[in-house]
Amino acid sequence: MGVTFEKENIDSLDSKGEVLLTILSSLAQDESRSISENATWGIRKKFERGEVRVNTTKFMGYDKDENGRLIINPEQAETVKFIYEKFLEGYSPESIAKYLNDNEIPGWTGKANWYPSAIQKMLQNEKYKGDALLQKTFTVDFLTKKRVQNDGQVDQYYVENSHEAIIDKDIWELVQLELARRKAYREEHQLKSYIMQNDDNPFTTKVFCKECGSAFGRKNWTTSRGKRKVWQCNNRYRVKGQIGCQNNHIDEETLEKAVVMAVELLSENVDLLHGKWNKILEENRPLEKHYSTKLADIINKPSWEFDSYEMCQALDSITIVEDGQITVRFLEGTEVDL
Numbered sequence: 001m002g003v004t005f006e007k008e009n010i011d012s013l014d015s016k017g018e019v020l021l022t023i024l025s026s027l028a029q030d031e032s033r034s035i036s037e038n039a040t041w042g043i044r045k046k047f048e049r050g051e052v053r054v055n056t057t058k059f060m061g062y063d064k065d066e067n068g069r070l071i072i073n074p075e076q077a078e079t080v081k082f083i084y085e086k087f088l089e090g091y092s093p094e095s096i097a098k099y100l101n102d103n104e105i106p107g108w109t110g111k112a113n114w115y116p117s118a119i120q121k122m123l124q125n126e127k128y129k130g131d132a133l134l135q136k137t138f139t140v141d142f143l144t145k146k147r148v149q150n151d152g153q154v155d156q157y158y159v160e161n162s163h164e165a166i167i168d169k170d171i172w173e174l175v176q177l178e179l180a181r182r183k184a185y186r187e188e189h190q191l192k193s194y195i196m197q198n199d200d201n202p203f204t205t206k207v208f209c210k211e212c213g214s215a216f217g218r219k220n221w222t223t224s225r226g227k228r229k230v231w232q233c234n235n236r237y238r239v240k241g242q243i244g245c246q247n248n249h250i251d252e253e254t255l256e257k258a259v260v261m262a263v264e265l266l267s268e269n270v271d272l273l274h275g276k277w278n279k280i281l282e283e284n285r286p287l288e289k290h291y292s293t294k295l296a297d298i299i300n301k302p303s304w305e306f307d308s309y310e311m312c313q314a315l316d317s318i319t320i321v322e323d324g325q326i327t328v329r330f331l332e333g334t335e336v337d338l
């Protein structure tokens with residue numbers, strides 16, 4: 001039994017065509033391989049001509065119109081925007097997923113069933129800035145319809161402005177830079193997770209020991225005068241019963257005061273920062289621009305009172321030296337020794 005396709009028919013094949021092929025294949029298994037290869041070629045030609053076919057199932061923010069083009073789903077688009085905004089406020093994919101689940105914000109299924117990995121993927125998906133990367137996966141076996149990740153085996157096609165964007169291109173690029181920064185921060189400090197914005201514990205994963213490089217952790221001490229939140233090098237009692245790192249503990253209140261003092265010092269010397277910030281603007285370095293704006297928001301206030309939400313958007317880390325010196329480093333890059 002033989003199956004032949006006119007070239008035109010091959011060109012019009014899409015994912016539905018793949019299903020058709022599977023059926024035909026069962027009739028003519030011997031021919032299926034060459035047909036599959038031709039069909040794949042046809043689909044790729046279509047991509048090359050910019051006739052975009054994007055699968056919108058399992059895809060938040062868009063619907064398909066009658067011609068198969070992506071159109072914005074306004075309600076879902078709001079959630080997409082919300083996710084990008086919260087990420088740039090410092091929230092992690094984990095905390096964003098938790099918030100959306102707790103508040104029963106529906107995903108593409110209509111249910112609130114959010115996972116950090118899905119949020120992470122959404123933050124990296126170029127479709128939200130209106131572009132489309134085609135052939136991210138490709139079919140290796142038309143009989144089983146098995147698709148695998150395309151790591152260069154077949155060509156990929158990047159189509160700019162293929163549909164209406166939900167996220168401004170500048171914001172999207174900023175998010176990619178911030179994702180890379182958080183990854184570098186985790187690697188630099190050997191952290192399993194980096195919790196940048198944390199309402200209950202704003203200093204977590206931000207305080208480090210100058211002596212041994214380890215992170216400080218929070219301990220709740222109960223004293224005769226009440227409860228104290230105290231930060232201690234995680235290497236202090238790594239081996240049970242033995243004192244490891246000799247660095248001193250520090251009260252959470254002292255950490256708060258250190259940040260306030262650093263902000264005050266910068267407020268008094270704001271002229272020194274303006275030159276630096278102008279250079280950042282001139283050279284158009286988006287992430288540094290973002291963080292200099294966050295720092296400026298704080299130090300331009302007549303008197304800044306400690307605010308953990310604001311601090312988490314501007315503070316990189318605090319380093320504790322055994323002799324008592326504290327270094328406050330801001331995400332904009334400026335360090336203040338106290």
Ligand SMILES: [Zn+2]
Binds near residue numbers: 209211212233235245
């Ligand atoms: Zn230490």
